[in-house]
Amino acid sequence: MSFDYLQSITAGLDRNAALHDLMTEFGSDVWNYIYFLTRYKETADDLAQEVFIKVYEKMYTFRGHSSVKTWILSITRNTVHDYRRSAWFRRVMLSSGFMTAQQETAPSAEQDYMKHALREETWEVVLELPIKLREVLLLYAHHQLPMQQIGDLLGISQGTVKSRLSRARAKVNQHMRVHEGADERMAQHEET
Structure with missing residues (x-):
């Protein structure tokens, strides 16, 4: 996935299709990262969903300063830290x-x-x-x-x-x- 891909999505193309592509491409990475940090499958399931909701809501903020994967994993890390600060x-x-x-x-x-x-x-x-x-x-x-x-x-x-x-x-x-x-x-x- 590239910066151009996300740019075209945020320019008005189908965001739902983009989310599906992102979940297919990075879903297991997100889940595994959360599980590694929390060691709870149910927590990983819940937080992975929360991560992709945030990705969907913030697609237009991606600027291409890093790879799409890095951007998504930083959202993942922040989501886990928010959970831990709960x-x-x-x-x-x-x-x-x-x-x-x-x-x-x-x-x-x-x-x-x-x-x-x-x-x-x-x-x-x-x-x-x-x-x-x-x-x-x-x-x-x-x-x-x-x-x-x-x-x-x-x-x-x-x-x-x-x-x-x-x-x-x-x-x-x-x-x-x-x-x-x-x-x-x-x-x-x-x-x-």
Whole structure:
């Protein structure tokens, strides 16, 4: 695919056909890149759709400063980063007091990697929670439902929602603290 191709599309030719061509050409690259970053097939499916919606909406902004593939993969990367900055991790981790405030300086590559690893581990811990705790945590943090709506949806009181949410956060934080302590002991052992 070339710059001229996208230019002709944005000049009034069939954008739907162009989107089909782009999805055929780059769909597997987009999906694989998302899966590599998130390690979740369902997330890759959802975000790949979101990427191609953005590509469709922004076709006319492509200027040819890079290849079409590079342009699409940059949209993909930004979409994944937006997903990771979503309220999910902020509401689970920050509101429970586990994570500290971000540093004022730009993070190093090691810090970025560690944040990514922490997020992946957090997902794994959440998925291991008992269903009653996991369900409340997902509805609150991921779907951003207020506690009253969660209670109505699950047929439980708002107090029970608060209790389950608190227990879910405590279990996630406990696991993270135990893991963090084990990492520190391992690092000290390696230094000696």
